Amino acid sequence: MEKRNVYMDYSATTPLKGEVLDAMMPYLKENYGNPSSIYSKGIESKEAIKQSRTKISRLIGSKSDEIYFTSSGSEADNWAIFGALKGNGKHIVTSKIEHPAILNTLSYLETKGYDVTYLDVNESGLVNPDDLEKAIRDDTALVTIMMANNEIGTIQPIQKLVKLAHDKNVLFHSDAVQALGNIPVDVNKLGVDMMSFSAHKIYGPKGIGALYIKEGIEIENFVYGGGQENGKRAGTENVPAIIGFGKAAELAMNCLKEHVCHCLDLRNYLADELYAAVFDSHVNGTMLDRLPGNLNVSFDYAEGEAILLMLDYMGISVSTGSACGSSDSVPSHVLTAIGVPESRIHGTIRFSIGCFTTKDDVDYVVKAVKEVTKKLKELSPLK
Numbered sequence: 172m173e174k175r176n177v178y179m180d181y182s183a184t185t186p187l188k189g190e191v192l193d194a195m196m197p198y199l200k201e202n203y204g205n206p207s208s209i210y211s212k213g214i215e216s217k218e219a220i221k222q223s224r225t226k227i228s229r230l231i232g233s234k235s236d237e238i239y240f241t242s243s244g245s246e247a248d249n250w251a252i253f254g255a256l257k258g259n260g261k262h263i264v265t266s267k268i269e270h271p272a273i274l275n276t277l278s279y280l281e282t283k284g285y286d287v288t289y290l291d292v293n294e295s296g297l298v299n300p301d302d303l304e305k306a307i308r309d310d311t312a313l314v315t316i317m318m319a320n321n322e323i324g325t326i327q328p329i330q331k332l333v334k335l336a337h338d339k340n341v342l343f344h345s346d347a348v349q350a351l352g353n354i355p356v357d358v359n360k361l362g363v364d365m366m367s368f369s370a371h372k373i374y375g376p377k378g379i380g381a382l383y384i385k386e387g388i389e390i391e392n393f394v395y396g397g398g399q400e401n402g403k404r405a406g407t408e409n410v411p412a413i414i415g416f417g418k419a420a421e422l423a424m425n426c427l428k429e430h431v432c433h434c435l436d437l438r439n440y441l442a443d444e445l446y447a448a449v450f451d452s453h454v455n456g457t458m459l460d461r462l463p464g465n466l467n468v469s470f471d472y473a474e475g476e477a478i479l480l481m482l483d484y485m486g487i488s489v490s491t492g493s494a495c496g497s498s499d500s501v502p503s504h505v506l507t508a509i510g511v512p513e514s515r516i517h518g519t520i521r522f523s524i525g526c527f528t529t530k531d532d533v534d535y536v537v538k539a540v541k542e543v544t545k546k547l548k549e550l551s552p553l554k
């Protein structure tokens with residue numbers, strides 16, 4: 172089998188699209204003006220930021236002044252949570268399968284006297300709306316539930332969940348970092364009050380994210396200083412990254428349909444071929460409400476880390492349970508929450524497909540996984 176480099180970890184990060192880099196270049200070179208400066212060179216940068224904001228707002232159906240740039244998706248998640256807590260009660264509702272940017276922020280708040288309810292999910296990874304309704308209390312300040320999960324790709328019924336929170340006058344935030352660019356995201360239709368995004372998951376640069384804050388929603392400032400981001404998040408703007416984010420959003424909007432079809436076709440092909448090639452394999456989560464590019468599979472008789480390293484040797488980049496769990500062996504909280512037994516969690520690989528993945532890539536990965544899992548099974552004392 173001829174060695175090939177295959178990147179199949181688009182949920183961890185995506186490569187920059189060429190058009191995105193081209194759009195950024197002038198702002199890394201000659202257009203270095205500070206957007207707050209009032210001479211031409213500054214105004215040029217300010218104008219460019221404005222256009223980026225508009226491009227992102229078009230992708231999510233918001234107004235452009237409802238977009239606030241942050242340093243990352245993680246910062247947007249932090250801001251949404253801390254910002255919503257200004258004296259509004261001591262209780263927050265979330266799900267058990269959130270990203271660490273949400274879960275670790277909330278566990279910090281628990282040490283500061285806040286009370287957090289972690290909603291269970293079913294074997295597909297879905298929150299039960301009845302559970303949410305029951306969890307909301309008089310002192311609930313915020314509900315935060317992600318739109319699409321980064322490990323198993325589950326897409327939550329956000330619109331329905333928002334309605335339940337709003338019936339009780341509670342703010343709703345959703346982490347849509349994985350959803351953006353991969354499924355339609357319309358903040359008005361969903362009804363969310365706040366939503367988090369990150370550029371490097373949609374073929375944009377790293378280190379730039381955004382928080383959508385619905386007009387009229389008052390949340391606390393996150394960084395104090397200058398007047399950037401409508402005075403709510405200070406710091407001279409990362410202009411090249413913002414331009415890149417805007418370009419990536421524009422491209423995502425233009426190619427969403429084709430992108431979804433491309434990912435779905437290849438993901439389903441990968442799932443079918445793997446199922447046929449590796450007898451002892453099990454797909455985690457549901458194939459219905461799932462991100463088009465996501466496949467999460469457990470292999471009996473093989474450790475995820477061993478599979479990952481052997482695939483890496485063959486030129487393939489994938490993830491175990493989650494990127495954040497890849498350097499230790501704590502079982503994934505997401506797979507635990509959907510009821511995957513611990514022994515099986517240790518043998519889990521996440522494959523995530525994106526716009527540069529080809530059918531030849533999938534064929535190569537299937538062959539490699541077949542070979543690697545066969546080898547590991549032969550060595551396994553469990554078989």
Ligand SMILES: *Cc1c(COP(=O)(O)O)cnc(C)c1O
Pocket residue numbers: 182183242243244245246248270272317319320321346347348349369370371372378379380
């Ligand atoms: C990647 C990711 C984040 C974090 O975004 P960064 O920009 O890397 O900080 C948050 N939530 C989800 C669901 C993610 O996949």
